[in-house]
Amino acid sequence: MQRSKLHDLIELARGESSERRRELLRSVTDLFFTSEAERKGQEMELFDDILSQLSSEMEEAVRIELAERMATADAPPSGLLRALARDHSIAVAHPVLTGSRALTEDDLLIVARTRGQEHLRAISQRETVSPAVSEAIVERGDDKTLGVLLRNEGAELSREAHEMVVDRAAENPELHEAVVNRKTLPPDLLNEMYFVVEARLRDKILERNSDLDPAALEAALAAGRKKVAALHGSLPPDYAEAERTIRAMRAKNAITPPVLAGFLRNRETTKFLVALAEMAGVDFQTAKRILERRELDALSIVCKAAGFDRSLFLTFAVLILDREAHALGRAREYGELYDALPAETAQRTIRFWRMRRSTGDVAAA
Numbered sequence: 206m207q208r209s210k211l212h213d214l215i216e217l218a219r220g221e222s223s224e225r226r227r228e229l230l231r232s233v234t235d236l237f238f239t240s241e242a243e244r245k246g247q248e249m250e251l252f253d254d255i256l257s258q259l260s261s262e263m264e265e266a267v268r269i270e271l272a273e274r275m276a277t278a279d280a281p282p283s284g285l286l287r288a289l290a291r292d293h294s295i296a297v298a299h300p301v302l303t304g305s306r307a308l309t310e311d312d313l314l315i316v317a318r319t320r321g322q323e324h325l326r327a328i329s330q331r332e333t334v335s336p337a338v339s340e341a342i343v344e345r346g347d348d349k350t351l352g353v354l355l356r357n358e359g360a361e362l363s364r365e366a367h368e369m370v371v372d373r374a375a376e377n378p379e380l381h382e383a384v385v386n387r388k389t390l391p392p393d394l395l396n397e398m399y400f401v402v403e404a405r406l407r408d409k410i411l412e413r414n415s416d417l418d419p420a421a422l423e424a425a426l427a428a429g430r431k432k433v434a435a436l437h438g439s440l441p442p443d444y445a446e447a448e449r450t451i452r453a454m455r456a457k458n459a460i461t462p463p464v465l466a467g468f469l470r471n472r473e474t475t476k477f478l479v480a481l482a483e484m485a486g487v488d489f490q491t492a493k494r495i496l497e498r499r500e501l502d503a504l505s506i507v508c509k510a511a512g513f514d515r516s517l518f519l520t521f522a523v524l525i526l527d528r529e530a531h532a533l534g535r536a537r538e539y540g541e542l543y544d545a546l547p548a549e550t551a552q553r554t555i556r557f558w559r560m561r562r563s564t565g566d567v568a569a570a
Contacts, residue, residue, distance in 0.1 A: 227267055230259040234274060237282075253282035260285065268297040276300040281307050290316050295323040302327035310335050317341040322350050329353040334360035343369050348377050355383040367394055375401050385409050392417055396557035400494060400503065407502060414557075415550040440489070447475040451483060460484065462517045469524045485511040487558050499525055501535075505543040509551035518543050 237252055260271050272289045275281045286307055292298045301308065302316065302324060313334075316324055318341055325346050328338060330353060339362045342354050351373065354360050362370065371394045374380035381402045384390060392413065399410050454460050460480050468477035474496070482492040485507045495503045501522050508518040522536040 227263060230256070230263060230267065230271065233259065234271060238274070238278070249282065253284045256282055257285045257288055261288070265294050265297060268292060268294070269300075272297050273300045276304040278305075278307065281305070283307070287312055287315075291320065293320075295327065298324055299327045303330045310337060313338045314341055317345065322347055325350045326353045329357055329360060331357075332359050336361045336363045336366065339363075340366045343373075348373075348379050352380060352383045355380070355387050358388055362389065364391065367391060371397055374398065381406055393557050396554060399554070399558075400491075400500070404502065411506075411546075411550055411554060414553045415547060417553060441475050443475050444479070444489070447473075447479045450476060451479045454480075455483065462513065466517065466520045466524070469521060481507065486555060491558055496525065501525065501539045502542060505539060505546055506551045506554050509543060509546050509548055510555040512548075515540060515543055 233252070233255055237256070256271075260268055263271075268289070271285075272292070275286055275289060286301060286305060289301045290298055290305070290308060290312060298316075298320075302313075313328055314337065317328055317338055325342050326349070328334065329342055329346075329350060334342075334354070334357065339354060339360050343351065343362070343366045346354065351370065354362075355370065367390060370380075370384060371390075374384040375398075381398065385395065385398055385402060385406045386409070395410055395413060399407055402410070451460065454464070460483075465477060465480055465484075468474075468480065478489060478492045478496060482489045485492070487507060492507070494500070495507065504521060504525075505518060508521070519536050519540050522539050523533060526535055
C-alpha cells in the first residue's frame with residue numbers, strides 16, 4: 206500500500222510547477238513520518254533520493270520547514286540529512302546541526318571543517334559534542350564560537366584542546382570568563398589564567414582551588430602541561446651575581462624579613478626577587494611579573510603561602526606602591542585581603558605556580 210502511494214507521488218514529480226513540487230515534497234515527507242513500517246533497503250534509498258532532489262530545488266523557507274521536521278526523526282534519510290546540515294543557509298542547517306541525533310561524528314566533522322562560524326556555533330550548541338568535533342571547532346572557531354563551545358558543558362574537550370583554549374584566552378579577554386567558568390577545565394590550566402584575568406575572576410580561581418580535594422590536586426599536578434611554557438622575559442644582567450649572593454646568604458641563614466624588605470627599599474630588585482622566589486618556591490619569572498605589574502593580590506598569595514606575617518606583606522606593598530599618592534590606603538586594603546586569604550588556599554595555588562618553575566628547570570636542563 207505504502208509502496209503504491211510512493212510511486213503515485215513519483216509520477217506527480219514529473220510536473221514542472223514549483224508549487225506542485227512544494228506540495229509533493231510535503232506529501233512525501235508526511236508519508237515518511239506517518240508510515241509505521243520499518244523503512245530500510247531500497248525503500249529508504251527511494252525516500253532519500255526523492256526528498257534530496259526535491260529539497261535541493263526548493264526555496265529557503267521550504268528547506269527550513271523540512272530541516273525542522275527531519276531534525277527530530279530517529280532514522281531520517283542519511284543523504285538528505287547531510288545535505289541539510291551542509292546547507293549554506295544557517296537557517297536551514299541550524300535545527301539539524303543543533304538537534305539531530307542521527308548525524309554521525311564524521312558528518313559533523315565535515316561541516317566543522319568546511320562551513321563558516323555560524324555552522325560551527327550551531328554544532329557547539331549540541332547536547333553533546335565529541336572531543337574530535339570540539340577540537341575541530343577550537344582550531345577553526347573565532348572567539349565568539351569558542352565562547353559558545355566553552356559554555357556548553359556537554360562539549361567534551363581533550364587535554365590538548367583545553368591547552369589550545371587557554372593559549373587563545375591568554376590573548377583574548379572576551380574568552381576569560383568562559384574559560385574560568387568551565388567546570389571541566391583542568392585545575393593547572395585554570396591557574397595559568399590567574400595572571401591574565403581580572404580580580405573578579407581571580408577570586409573564582411581561588412574558590413575553585415579551595416574546593417579541590419587532595420586527590421584531585423595531586424592528579425591535576427601530575428597531569429600538568431607537558432610542553433614547556435615560554436619564558437615571560439629574559440633574565441636581568443645581574444641575575445647570576447644576585448643568585449650567588451642569595452645562595453651564600455641562605456647558607457648562613459641570613460635571609461630574614463628585614464633583609465628582604467631592605468633589598469626592596471634599596472632597589473636591589475633582582476636580589477629581592479631571587480630571594481622571594483626561593484623562599485616561596487615559585488620561579489623567578491613569576492616573581493618578576495608580580496613585582497613589575499604590582500600584582501599585590503598575587504603577592505599576598507606568595508607571602509601567605511611562604512608563611513610571612515602580615516606586617517612583612519604590608520611593608521612590601523607600601524614599598525612597591527611608593528610612587529602612588531594613595532599607597533598606604535591601598536596597602537591597607539590588600540592587608541584585609543591578606544587576612545581573609547586562607548593559608549591552605551594560598552599553598553594550593555602556589556603548587557600550581559610552582560609547576561612553572563619545574564618546567565623552566567626542564568627547559569634549562
